[in-house]
Amino acid sequence: MTIQEIQEQIVSEFSVFDDWMDKYNYLIEMGKEVPRIDERFKTNNHLISGCQSRVWLHAENREGKIYFTADSDAVITKGIVNLLIRVFSGQIPEAILEADTDFIEQVGLKEHLSPTRSNGLVSMVKQMKLYAQVYKLKQDN
């Protein structure tokens, strides 16, 4: 699936929830299923700044596609990371770099999450795009 298709899928999944508790319960469940980062990568080098909780993110390139793994000590944060991983993992660097992240607003997370967490979310997206940028440069060379 393309990034756009996955985003649409997530938006439609969230559209069935009419109250915030169900939405957050779903996020919490997603947090528990995040593709877990290898323990040896849970270092300061893999920490994302700008989050109130700690978030570690790792990326690897397999046959031209980027695969992300992550972890966080806060479960809601982990749910959000997992949403981003669903969208970006297994995509080629160019697609990740070009993608917008409007779906975050459409599922009502950007406006409903606290500003510190929102900033963390922005930092997560930034970090994922940075990985894509680096792998793209490596490929181009």
Next chain:
Amino acid sequence: MKGFTASELSELRNQFPALHQSVYGKPLIYLDNAATTQKPNDVIDRISEYYRKENSNIHRGVHYLSQQATSAYEAVRQELARFISAAHSHEIIFTRGTTESINLIASSFGKLVFKTGDSVLITGMEHHSNLVPWQQLCKNNKGKLLVAELDEKGEVSLDQYKSLLNLRPKIVAITHISNALGTINPIKEMIALAHQKDIPVVVDGAQSVAHMRIDVQDLDCDFFVFSGHKMYGPMGVGVLYGKDKWLEQMPPWQFGGEMVDQVSLQETTFNQLPFKFEAGTPNVAGVLGLGAAIKFLYQTDLEKLGTHETTVLNYTLEKLNLVSGIRFIGNAAERAGVISFVVEGTHPSDIGTLIDKMGVAVRTGHHCAQPVMTRFDVPGTVRASFAAYNTLAEADMFVVAVQKAVNMLR
């Protein structure tokens, strides 16, 4: 002393427009008062009245408006001196807040008393604002920052404090009440111990001034600093109280208008106290708003307010204790204002996010006191902090919200 009656409390709440609103369709329960309190109508009105009728630059103009504004501004200085029982009104310096007050002392008083290789003594519970300026002073002068450690309850060991005083620090800087733990330090005793060795003491009163009566002469502190916005006043205005024997000797901190006496292109002589430390156009509206906040505190009666807050705090502690896996960070015998906690198997920011959706405003994170978090080995805490207008019903709703969040997260 009794707390508020039900009608007194509801009358008091009616003075705060921000309390009467819904967030996410739920009535707002505001428990982030250690960060900033809400403002009563009198404070809000005083600020707008200044801009509507009195706006002018003070201490300069011969015209009517300037004279009116100047005398209103100086009247607040006198009221503040009375409010904290200072000996003289020129011992009250207006600043932007606690942080600026401490930076002023560290910079100017630092120049006066601190020499290469000297030390400053603080406690392990200081807000970054009462830590980093001293750390930098020490760093820039090859000095040493001495720290009186905290025990398991979040109290300073007086024995260790005494032994650190024997190392003859040049300045002691301590918080009156910890913003992260709620611990009330026995500052009168700590000041007396420091004075036995002729060491001046700076007290960070940011968290105490809105909760109890402060008498700087009785405490005998050398400096006492606080912010307007944590005592029902506006943001951007704060106070530095200093004994005049120190303020007289201290060099000016910032340079510019108002703080000068005679200026030529080669030489400048400086104005007298308190103006020597108030360079530039001050926050006149903020100072007048702070004056209205003091009036509010007089009307509310600080003793009654203190009793009421203690009742709400203890009630909340008792109810929260029933949440399984809860661990209170800070269990000092003498405490005020703040409850800090973590719940096993959950992250503070997750709890904060979920109870926010239920209308409850608390702070989560390290509360600008990272060494405290390190001491208790937690990533952060959930902190509920109380003000005069919080009710037992709000405490109940807060505890229900926490329980609900914990159930969702486990």
